[in-house]
């Protein structure tokens with residue numbers, strides 16, 4: 463199946479840091495369909511050769527196991543092309559259409575790896591140039607807008623040009639093998655389903671912690687913040703997968719319908735709930751991996767005195783029969799103690815403990831990264847003395863070891879799915895809008911009052927208020943137990 467893949471924003475950080483390495487991996491694994499062309503678009507004047515050299519140079523910043531040899535790069539580079547375009551200029555789209563029409567590939571994937579403020583104009587111009595027929599798919603990078611109104615506007619324009627099944631809204635967390643395993647765990651195994659409800663589960667914790675700071679992207683990050691950057695999309699998508707009802711099939715819409723129901727069941731925020739149930743923080747200088755690191759306000763391109771949050775913790779509930787009364791805690795932050803993404807399902811303890819230490823409870827830890835695995839904590843007796851206290855033991859599964867060499871990176875998987883037209887791992891517009899609807903009261907409250915911004919030392923697990931949020935219900939974050 464011959465395809466053309468166009469990256470709008472072809473010289474940007476996302477393209478060279480994530481998309482090109484992912485494509486190269488797909489190429490190396492022999493998964494890229496034959497006859498493909500990859501066209502990068504930006505405003506600079508460059509030849510194909512200059513662009514190839516630019517990408518090759520950038521590969522030196524990629525993890526060494528994923529770097530091509532010179533020979534491999536030469537083969538891969540033959541697929542790469544470059545075209546100068548100002549995406550705000552209608553006239554520039556005709557040239558693109560001519561370039562695509564000349565070959566007439568069966569599939570054209572247009573990847574919008576630019577700032578979202580360009581999405582409406584790009585889509586309108588694609589429509590005007592006739593680049594919206596059924597062989598065209600448009601991939602929209604997150605964030606889709608910066609609030610509900612801008613997301614709706616983007617979706618309105620996308621819908622006016624493309625059919626929903628042509629729109630591939632990326633949330634790269636959905637492409638992670640560990641996240642796909644979450645679906646397999648819940649809907650490929652009968653074991654947990656009877657327990658997956660309020661009667662057996664005390665609380666659920668979703669942590670997306672990063673050790674890194676904002677790096678050189680301080681200006682972008684400062685306009686975004688942790689709530690928009692990680693909660694509105696990645697954390698809420700994970701929550702939907704944990705809380706959704708079993709879908710009737712593995713079809714994209716069957717899954718997305720169930721995820722949407724969860725988003726609609728989330729307890730809405732009122733001013734009182736925001737001050738009680740949401741903690742926001744900003745990192746100060748501290749020590750990470752034994753190295754002193756600056757605070758957020760000292761990072762490059764961060765405006766003086768910024769009140770942008772680099773940490774958020776939220777307590778919420780899914781208001782339906784399955785989950786009534788079960789707290790869901792979401793937490794994300796930059797410059798935390800470790801890079802660690804996991805979901806902890808804390809089961810209820812036995813109703814009547816007869817053993818010493820028997821009031822502790824089972825725990826299922828779904829490890830998303832850096833490890834990809836499952837840990838089920840059980841209570842066991844060593845059997846060495848009368849009246850001994852039960853001990854916690856773990857059943858540990860490491861999927862990287864279980865499936866060596868078969869793991870595929872998130873962007874590689876999603877790019878291949880977009881080329882093949884598989885929508886399952888992409889987000890539908892109504893899901894995205896509902897997620898914005900849910901976070902928007904928090905954004906509005908923060909816009910009016912930045913007084914409750916807490917601070918935390920880089921290398922810690924965030925402000926103490928995040929621990930208090932969970933302790934209030936009689937629970938603790940996993941690392942505090």
Ligand SMILES: NC(=O)C1=CN([C@@H]2O[C@H](COP(=O)(O)OP(=O)(O)OC[C@H]3O[C@@H](n4cnc5c(N)ncnc54)[C@H](OP(=O)(O)O)[C@@H]3O)[C@@H](O)[C@H]2O)C=CC1
Pocket residue numbers: 470471472473474475476477479480503504505506547548549550575576577578603604605
């Ligand atoms: N970087 C990352 O790791 C991630 C980024 N994202 C999202 O992806 C998007 C892109 O991010 P990022 O790559 O970091 O941004 P950059 O600023 O690094 O890149 C922007 C790209 O868009 C091009 N561009 C901007 N304006 C125009 C225009 N009018 N016409 C043609 N090209 C234009 C730029 O090229 P030039 O200026 O030369 O024209 C450049 O190639 C953002 O929405 C970001 O939030 C999402 C997840 C991760």
Ligand SMILES: O=C1O[C@H](COP(=O)(O)O)[C@@H](O)[C@H](O)[C@H]1O
Pocket residue numbers: 672691692
């Ligand atoms: O979308 C984003 O995700 C990354 C974290 O992704 P991960 O795959 O490394 O966990 C985050 O650093 C970035 O700020 C955000 O835009």
